[in-house]
Each structure stands twice: as structure tokens, then as C-alpha cells.
Amino acid sequence: MGFNFSKNEFNQLLESLDQEYQIYAPVRKKKKDSFSANDLITYDLVKSLEEIELTAKSKYSAKEIVFPIRETLFHFVEGEQFMASDTDDKYIIFLRPCDRNAFKRLDKIFLENGPEEDIYYKRLREKVKFFVIECTTGFDSCFCVSMDSNTVESRDYSAFLRFEEDGVSCEVNDQDLAAEFEAQAKEIDFEPEFIRKNKIEVNLPDRDKLTNEVFEHQLWTEYSQRCIACGRCNTSCPTCSCFTVKDVLYDENKKSGERFRRWAGCHIDGFTEMAGGHNFREEYGDRMRYKTMHKIYDFGERFDFDMCVGCGRCDDVCPEYISFSKCINKLSTIIEEGV
Ligand code: SF4
Ligand code: SF4
Known part of the structure; x- marks a missing residue:
């Protein structure tokens, strides 16, 4: 299902989604990089389209939302243990196709790499919806095409978004969200596009x-x-x-x-x-x-x-x-x- 939003309409959609979800996207933090004169592009909570950084690659990925840098596993008192509590938070993550594919790798490591699933990863991961940012030009150091990570297989995302000068066009694959999108925008035909060639090509060894x-x-x-x-x-x-x-x-x-x-x-x-x-x-x-x-x-x-x-x-x-x-x-x- 495809939709087109003006910028105002998209901000209304974000406002509505923000009632239920924590919305994470790449943002620009002025002069916050470790080299102090540089901006830091990283993930943070957003409430509006204007906060989302779409022109530069984030230095860090969205993995820390699902696999936190430091995470308590359990507490112990005397001889008893208590699993660290979970939250009711639900998440929407804006990310590019390569990073959507990176989560596919993390899923393998944490959920399919042995007889037991990682319960801490699983309980966060189950609460995530992915909004994929269309990426057709990439950046200088990208080589996602060589790694077969430039596309997203089986439309495995909740929404796929094309950011345009005067608004946002998108596809929605998630029945939980379709009504919210329908309420804010007009329907269009939409076909996702992906980068087909990077500046860097990598030959993988046999x-x-x-x-x-x-x-x-x-x-x-x-x-x-x-x-x-x-x-x-x-x-x-x-x-x-x-x-x-x-x-x-x-x-x-x-x-x-x-x-x-x-x-x-x-x-x-x-x-x-x-x-x-x-x-x-x-x-x-x-x-x-x-x-x-x-x-x-x-x-x-x-x-x-x-x-x-x-x-x-x-x-x-x-x-x-x-x-x-x-x-x-x-x-x-x-x-x-x-x-
Ligand atoms: S290869 Fe990795 S660990 Fe070594 S200097 Fe570069 S960033 Fe640091
Ligand atoms: S290019 Fe590959 S190894 Fe380097 S940061 Fe990206 S996924 Fe990791």
C-alpha cells in the first residue's frame, strides 16, 4: 500500500505514532563528535521530520537500541536471583537497507546461533518496527552492493520511505500501522528503489x-x-x-x-x-x-x-x-x- 504525505502530514503521523512508540532515527548533534569541532551523527529519539538526518551516514548504528552498550541481566540478593525487569516500550527505528540487513545478522547471532535464544535481545527485538529509508546513492565508503545488502528481501519492513523535497512517499507493509497512514495521507502507487552501484567494489574471496x-x-x-x-x-x-x-x-x-x-x-x-x-x-x-x-x-x-x-x-x-x-x-x- 503506497502513500504520499506533505511534510506537515508526515509530522502529524509522527505525532500520532509517538503516542505509542519511541521513534529512533539518525540525528545531527552539533559539535558533539569526539573531535569537538565536528558534528556527531548518531541515533536518538525524534518527534519530527526536521530532526531526522538524511544527508549523512550515522557514525553509530541503531544496534544499541536492541543490544544496549550496557545491559543488566539479573539482580541477586543473598541466594536469590531476579531477572532484570523489562519495559512496555515499543520502538520504531528509521534506518537504511544495509542497517536493516545488519539486524538480520544480529537476529542470527542472538536467536539462531545455538539451542537457546538470547532472551534479553529477543524481548527488545520483538518490540521493534523498522522504517527503511530509501537509499539510492550511498556514501563514499559504502560497499553494500558487493555484500548483497543494498536491498531488503521479502519487503521485510513495516514501512519504506522516500524523502522528497516537499514531502514523503512510502509503502506500508504493517497492518498495525496501515490505519494511521491512511488517516494522514493520500494513496499512491509506490515501488521501492535501491542503490545498484557503489563507488567502492569489493571482491569477496572464494x-x-x-x-x-x-x-x-x-x-x-x-x-x-x-x-x-x-x-x-x-x-x-x-x-x-x-x-x-x-x-x-x-x-x-x-x-x-x-x-x-x-x-x-x-x-x-x-x-x-x-x-x-x-x-x-x-x-x-x-x-x-x-x-x-x-x-x-x-x-x-x-x-x-x-x-x-x-x-x-x-x-x-x-x-x-x-x-x-x-x-x-x-x-x-x-x-x-x-x-
Ligand atoms: S582497525 Fe579498528 S581498532 Fe585498529 S585502529 Fe582502526 S578502528 Fe582502531
Ligand atoms: S563495513 Fe562491514 S565490518 Fe565494517 S562496520 Fe560495516 S558491517 Fe561492520
């Missing part, structure tokens, strides 16, 4: 040709010299899903406290440190190899599509100008040409 010799290749030593293990590539990645778990005891009663999980990343010091102090990926190049293989090899071996969606955020944020897309291409050349 998985069958990735052998153990690649692990020892000198390619990775370059990253040992350049990477500073800041972890920015991990925190900005919409598909990185590693976390660490910690207990804290409350001062008032040392037999009470909570267990929480917090984002962790394979590039960060301490990630592979084990009891006794053994660290099996000390070299930064080894961490780059591990991340690369996870994003374009072993996740795909298990789930039939690669983990990386080609959003290019890791390239955008790396202070050492390390490019993941170039790393994949170098690896492919090594595999194909045996260098």
Missing part, C-alpha cells in the same frame, strides 16, 4: 580457497604496525555483537548485586585474555585477521550469507585510515594470485 596458509600471510603484519587497538571499528559496526559479562556487588550489602553485559570488541586489548594471563591474539594484525574471517568467512559458512553488510562505518571511523574494504580486496588478490 570461501573454498581460504586455507590455513592465509593465516600466516604477511598481509596481517601490516595491520600489526598500523592498528592501535582503539576498537572504534567494533563499536561502530552494526553487526559486531560480542560482549563481556561482569558482576558488581552493591556497597550496602555485599551479598547483593547485579550481573551485566557490556559491549566488547575483538580489536580491544584484553578481549582474548584468559585466566592465567594467556592472550592468544596479542598481535593487532591477528585481531584484524580474526575480524576479517568472521565477517566474510565463518559466519557465512554457518548462515549462508556474510556478516559484513558493507556499511563502511569501520573505514569512516578508523583513526589510522585502515580500510576494511581494501583489506578484503587484498585478501582476494592473495587468494586468486597466490601472492
Whole structure:
């Protein structure tokens, strides 16, 4: 079902949806980036069309809404445990096709990667509706077409929106929301469009040709010299899903406290440190190899599509100008040409 809104009508729709949903979208925060003169594009609550940043890529993705940076799992008092309480909040998330596909990867990791579902992820994820932002031009560092993440399969979204100069055209696939859209706008024919070519093309290596010799290749030593293990590539990645778990005891009663999980990343010091102090990926190049293989090899071996969606955020944020897309291409050349 297609609709067309004027800007005012769309704002009325948002006002109406805001009664029931927390609406998250990319926003521009003036001079809030870690480099203080720069704006930070990140996710936050919005109430109007004017607040949504549509001209720049967000530095961070929407994953923290469903997989919070720090999340309490349960509380304990003396010998008893209590699962952390849930909220009644429901969410609408505005995001581009690559980021919609990133949630497909997170769903695999948290819900289908073993016999048990992650109950904390599941209870948030079930309350999310996706509003996909049409993206036909992309940004300089994107390579979503190479990663097959430029489109959204089976129209798997609640709404798909095209932002135009004088309004918004869209498609609605969600019966819960159709009446709200109908009340605010006129019906039109609508067909979603997607980007078909990025400035960057990535050649994925043939998985069958990735052998153990690649692990020892000198390619990775370059990253040992350049990477500073800041972890920015991990925190900005919409598909990185590693976390660490910690207990804290409350001062008032040392037999009470909570267990929480917090984002962790394979590039960060301490990630592979084990009891006794053994660290099996000390070299930064080894961490780059591990991340690369996870994003374009072993996740795909298990789930039939690669983990990386080609959003290019890791390239955008790396202070050492390390490019993941170039790393994949170098690896492919090594595999194909045996260098
Ligand atoms: S590895 Fe880089 S390009 Fe791929 S999904 Fe993560 S941030 Fe995006
Ligand atoms: S952002 Fe760059 S320097 Fe920082 S950990 Fe990632 S690859 Fe290394």
C-alpha cells in the first residue's frame, strides 16, 4: 500500500505514532563528535521530520537500541536471583537497507546461533518496527552492493520511505500501522528503489580457497604496525555483537548485586585474555585477521550469507585510515594470485 504525505502530514503521523512508540532515527548533534569541532551523527529519539538526518551516514548504528552498550541481566540478593525487569516500550527505528540487513545478522547471532535464544535481545527485538529509508546513492565508503545488502528481501519492513523535497512517499507493509497512514495521507502507487552501484567494489574471496596458509600471510603484519587497538571499528559496526559479562556487588550489602553485559570488541586489548594471563591474539594484525574471517568467512559458512553488510562505518571511523574494504580486496588478490 503506497502513500504520499506533505511534510506537515508526515509530522502529524509522527505525532500520532509517538503516542505509542519511541521513534529512533539518525540525528545531527552539533559539535558533539569526539573531535569537538565536528558534528556527531548518531541515533536518538525524534518527534519530527526536521530532526531526522538524511544527508549523512550515522557514525553509530541503531544496534544499541536492541543490544544496549550496557545491559543488566539479573539482580541477586543473598541466594536469590531476579531477572532484570523489562519495559512496555515499543520502538520504531528509521534506518537504511544495509542497517536493516545488519539486524538480520544480529537476529542470527542472538536467536539462531545455538539451542537457546538470547532472551534479553529477543524481548527488545520483538518490540521493534523498522522504517527503511530509501537509499539510492550511498556514501563514499559504502560497499553494500558487493555484500548483497543494498536491498531488503521479502519487503521485510513495516514501512519504506522516500524523502522528497516537499514531502514523503512510502509503502506500508504493517497492518498495525496501515490505519494511521491512511488517516494522514493520500494513496499512491509506490515501488521501492535501491542503490545498484557503489563507488567502492569489493571482491569477496572464494570461501573454498581460504586455507590455513592465509593465516600466516604477511598481509596481517601490516595491520600489526598500523592498528592501535582503539576498537572504534567494533563499536561502530552494526553487526559486531560480542560482549563481556561482569558482576558488581552493591556497597550496602555485599551479598547483593547485579550481573551485566557490556559491549566488547575483538580489536580491544584484553578481549582474548584468559585466566592465567594467556592472550592468544596479542598481535593487532591477528585481531584484524580474526575480524576479517568472521565477517566474510565463518559466519557465512554457518548462515549462508556474510556478516559484513558493507556499511563502511569501520573505514569512516578508523583513526589510522585502515580500510576494511581494501583489506578484503587484498585478501582476494592473495587468494586468486597466490601472492
Ligand atoms: S565490518 Fe565494517 S563495513 Fe562491514 S558491517 Fe561492520 S562496520 Fe560495516
Ligand atoms: S578502528 Fe582502526 S585502529 Fe582502531 S581498532 Fe579498528 S582497525 Fe585498529
